[in-house]
Amino acid sequence: METQKKLSSREKISMILDQLQGNWGFFVGAILLAYMNTICNAIIPQIISVTVDSVLGTKEPDLPGFLTALLPLDQLRADTWAALWIAAGAVVLMAAVRGVCIFGMRINTAKGSEGFVKRLRDNLYSHIQRLSFQWHTAHATGEIIQRCTSDVEVIRTFVCNQLMEVLRTVFLIVLYVGIMLVMNWKLALIPLAFIPVTGAASGLFYGKISARFQVADEAEGEMTTCAQENLTGVRVVRAFGRERFEIDRFAQKNNRFSELWVELGKVLSVYWASGVLLVCLQIMAVIVAGTVAAVNGDITLGDFQAFIIYNSAMAWPVRSLGRVLSEMSKAGVSMDRVGYILKADEESNRPQAESVKLNGDIVFNHVTFDYEGQEVLEDVSFTIPWGSTFAILGGTGSGKSTLVHLLDRLYDLEEGQGSITVGGVDIRDIKREDLRRQIGLVLQEPFLFSQTIRENIAATRPEAADEELRKCAEIACVDEAIADLANGYETIVGERGVTLSGGQKQRVAIARMLLQNAPVMVFDDSLSAVDAETDAKIRAALKERMSQATVILISHRVTTLMQADRILVLDRGRVADVGTHAELINRPGIYKEIYDIQMSSDDRALVEEGGDA
Numbered sequence: 001m002e003t004q005k006k007l008s009s010r011e012k013i014s015m016i017l018d019q020l021q022g023n024w025g026f027f028v029g030a031i032l033l034a035y036m037n038t039i040c041n042a043i044i045p046q047i048i049s050v051t052v053d054s055v056l057g058t059k060e061p062d063l064p065g066f067l068t069a070l071l072p073l074d075q076l077r078a079d080t081w082a083a084l085w086i087a088a089g090a091v092v093l094m095a096a097v098r099g100v101c102i103f104g105m106r107i108n109t110a111k112g113s114e115g116f117v118k119r120l121r122d123n124l125y126s127h128i129q130r131l132s133f134q135w136h137t138a139h140a141t142g143e144i145i146q147r148c149t150s151d152v153e154v155i156r157t158f159v160c161n162q163l164m165e166v167l168r169t170v171f172l173i174v175l176y177v178g179i180m181l182v183m184n185w186k187l188a189l190i191p192l193a194f195i196p197v198t199g200a201a202s203g204l205f206y207g208k209i210s211a212r213f214q215v216a217d218e219a220e221g222e223m224t225t226c227a228q229e230n231l232t233g234v235r236v237v238r239a240f241g242r243e244r245f246e247i248d249r250f251a252q253k254n255n256r257f258s259e260l261w262v263e264l265g266k267v268l269s270v271y272w273a274s275g276v277l278l279v280c281l282q283i284m285a286v287i288v289a290g291t292v293a294a295v296n297g298d299i300t301l302g303d304f305q306a307f308i309i310y311n312s313a314m315a316w317p318v319r320s321l322g323r324v325l326s327e328m329s330k331a332g333v334s335m336d337r338v339g340y341i342l343k344a345d346e347e348s349n350r351p352q353a354e355s356v357k358l359n360g361d362i363v364f365n366h367v368t369f370d371y372e373g374q375e376v377l378e379d380v381s382f383t384i385p386w387g388s389t390f391a392i393l394g395g396t397g398s399g400k401s402t403l404v405h406l407l408d409r410l411y412d413l414e415e416g417q418g419s420i421t422v423g424g425v426d427i428r429d430i431k432r433e434d435l436r437r438q439i440g441l442v443l444q445e446p447f448l449f450s451q452t453i454r455e456n457i458a459a460t461r462p463e464a465a466d467e468e469l470r471k472c473a474e475i476a477c478v479d480e481a482i483a484d485l486a487n488g489y490e491t492i493v494g495e496r497g498v499t500l501s502g503g504q505k506q507r508v509a510i511a512r513m514l515l516q517n518a519p520v521m522v523f524d525d526s527l528s529a530v531d532a533e534t535d536a537k538i539r540a541a542l543k544e545r546m547s548q549a550t551v552i553l554i555s556h557r558v559t560t561l562m563q564a565d566r567i568l569v570l571d572r573g574r575v576a577d578v579g580t581h582a583e584l585i586n587r588p589g590i591y592k593e594i595y596d597i598q599m600s601s602d603d604r605a606l607v608e609e610g611g612d613a
Contacts, residue, residue, distance in 0.1 A: 006332075007335060007336050007343075011339065012339070015338075015339055016155075016159055016335075019119050019120045019123065020116055020159075021119065022115060022119065023112045023116050023119070025112075026109070026111045026112030026115065027109075027164070029104070029105075029108040030104075030105045030108035030109045030164060031164065031168070033102075033105040033108065034101070034105050034164065034167070034168040034171075035168070035171050036097075036101045037098050037101035037102055037105065038168060038171055038172050038175060040094045040098045040101065041098060041313065042175055042176065042179060043094050044091055044094050044309075045305070045306035045309040046306060047087055047090050047091055047094070048087070048091075048302065048305055048306055048309070049300075049302035049303050049305065049306040050302065051083065051084070051087040051302070052300075052301055052302030052305060056080065056083075109160060109161070109164060112160060113160035113161075116156060116160060117152065117153075117156040120152055120155065120156070121148070121152060123342070124152065124338065124341060124342065125148070127341065127342055127344075128148075128341065130346040130347055131341075131344055131345075131346060131347070132345075132346075132347050132410075133405070133410035133411065134410075134411055135344055140221070140225040141225065141228055142222075142223075142224035142226070142227065142228040142229070143221040143222075143224070143225055144341070145224060145228065146217075146221040146224045146225075147338055147340075148338075148341075150217070150220060150334075151337045151338050152338060154330055154331055155331060155334050155335060155338060157331075158327060158328070158330075158331035159331075162327055162328075162331070163324075166324050168317075169317040169318070169324075172313075172314065172317055173195070173314060173318065176310045176313065176314045177191070177192060177314070179310060180307060180310055180311070183299070183303050183306065183307060184293065184298065184303065184307065186293075186298075187286065187293060187299065190282070190285050190286050190289055190311075191282060191286060191311050191314060191315070194278060194281070194285075194315075194318070195318055197278060198275070198278055201271070201274055201275070201278065202271075205267065205270075205271040208267055209264070209268070209330070212260070212263065212264045212267065213264065213333045214333040214336075215260055216257065216260040216261055216264055217333055217334070217337065219253070219257040219260050220257055222253050222256075222257075223250070223253040223257050226249060226250050226253045227250060230246050230250065279315045279316060279318075282315050283311060283312055286308065286311045290307055290308065291304075347432060349431050349432060350428055350429060353428070353429050353430060353432075354429065354431065355430075355431055356422075356423075356425055356429075356430045356431075356434065356435075357438070357519075358423065358435075358438045358439075358519050358520060359422075359423050359519070360386050360422055360423020360425075361383050361384060361385050361386050361422075361423065362383070362384040362386070362407070362420070362421070362422050362550065363382075363383045363384075363420070363421045363422075364380055364381055364382050364383075364403070364418070365381055365418050365419045365420070366379050366380075366381050366418040366419075367379075367380045367381070367403075367413065367417065367418035367419070367420065368380070368417045368418055369399075369402060369406065369411065369413065369417055371411075376399045376402045376573050377399045377402055377573045378573045378574050379418075379574065380399070380403070380418075380573070380575055381418075381575065382568050382575060382578055384550060384552065384566075385550075385566075386423070386550055387548065387549070387550055388550060388565040388566065389551040389553065389563070389564045389565050390550070390551065390552050390553070390564060390565065390566050390567075391552075391553040391554075391555070391560075391561035391564035391567040391568065392552065392553070392554045392561075392567075392568045392570065393555070393556070393558075393567060393568070393570070393590075393591060393594065394569060394570030394571060394576075394590075395570075395571070395572075397572075398570040398572060398573060399570055400524070400525075400570060401443075401524055401554065404441065404522050404524050404552065404554065406420060407427070407439065407520075407522070408436055408439050409427060409428075409432055409435055412428065413428070437516075438519050438520060439518055439520045439521075439522060440513040440514070440516045440517075440518035440520065440521045440522065441524065442506070442509045442510050442512075442522065442523050442524060442526035443525075444506075444524055444525040444526060446505050446509030446526070448493050448500070448505055448508060448509070449493075450493065450494065451492065451493070452487075452489065452492050452493075453482055453485075453488075453489050453491050453493060453508060454469065454489040454490060456508055456512060457469055457473060457489075457508060457512045457515060458512075458515065459512055460513065460515050460516035461516060461517070468515065469489075469511075469515060472511040472512075472515045473507075473508075473511045474541070475510075475514055475538075475541045476507040476508070476510040476511040476514065476538060476541075477534055477537050477541065478504060478511055481504055481507070503534070506526050507538070509526065510526060510538070514542075518549070519548075519549055519550065520549065520550045520551075520552070521549050521551045521552070522551075522552045523551070523552070523553050523554065523555070524554045525554050525555050525556065535557065535559065535560060536559070539560065539563075551564075556594075557598065558591075558594055558595045558598050558599065559598070559599075561581070562581040563581070564581070565580070566578060566579065566580060567580065567581060567584060567591065569584070569589065569590050569591050571590055576589065576590055577589050577590065577591060
């Protein structure tokens, strides 16, 4: 996949906020419950402090006036066991409230998380559907899948778990530090001093980890692409005995991916170890300094116990905050990779584009086209009369399929590259979806979905009746072959139709296109995998069906093209000749050379019998 620009912080925030639409309530509820849980947790040390210093001891409690008035100190001091049970009950009550808060927080987080990731996946998939054919040809399928799965999950984890943890931890730090400053500001300076140290250490590792995460993610994409290509091309792998080669190729990708994660693990292990060391040093420093302060009478025993609880409760979340900040590097890389897809330009229509019913001559006017700097077509001009059968012949790489791709607007002509019109209307002024609905296309390598044969044929018109569907299959000479299958039309084909032969796949694709009933039908070398006799039968059956349509035939077989009204001969992207079969075989040129080579005695007999309809 091509090099991509990193998203700015503003673009990343904007992307997250956009995907959070409709789920704000869940996240706000989760954050408020998390704050309430933190407050309840902060009250427990105060219960312990008051019990030790003011109930078991004689110190007046440092509580707000209304709480002091509600606290029956005299009664509690008179019955120590009852006071301890009440203190224990208060702690249990706070724990119970905390449990309810945690339950509600998890429920809201789960709902918000799934809503967020569902919206992100839906938007990402929908956007990919509207990206240009040229974009898809430039990017590996495995890489796209990896970005839509692994990277999306990384973003979800960060936004719905780690970012929530950041907000909770920041609130916890502010609350606990504030309480400790009130209790003993001198002692509170110790944990305060460790916060920037932990932050600086996280920032240091953030820079080191970020680049490594990106390289590891790209290596995972390469490994996924390797596996996807192998599974898709399993027939070729088996046919050429490439199992050992494919295993070695995947092992190489897998080894590189593993080595990158080992190196990343080494950096992370240093980070985790240093984090544990900092936390232990912080706890030890507070205990030592607090012990000295308690001996000197600068802090009461109850406050010292509460202080230790606050410091321990804050030390690990601060370290966790550093971990989350380091995880931002991974999330940032994933946002760059997903954002790259979301920012890719979608196919669009011109402002003046309209819904037009195709009806008129198809004219290629001085068309020139290049792909990634390599010229494919040069000044190509010809006319396809409406309702006629037009054939295109040319060697490999001569630009035959490119003409069809341009007509279907899989590629778009830029200004100065000529024009293509239908009935005098530039196809760029026709809405893409309307244009493509009216052009039936069968490719040399047809794609079949992993569904039943019935569903594959009905893909262009799901509402079509079974009788019409079977009629199209009969015309494509595939009905008998389907009937021989165990489940007939309900037979599920393998991925990309791998369980069918090449000829069967092509004929199913032809039936699918015929069911579309489009006014323009294009056969791009779509009978290359069938024998000459079957080819002739299909063309004979198609003749009546296509009488009202404009038909474009692309083939290397002269027998497939010779009955066309006009034949275009391409040579290295330029028009070499145009004419009828009779005209072309009576003058020297590429067409006559191919005709003489291909027309064996069997082919001539087939033509004479009228099988070339």
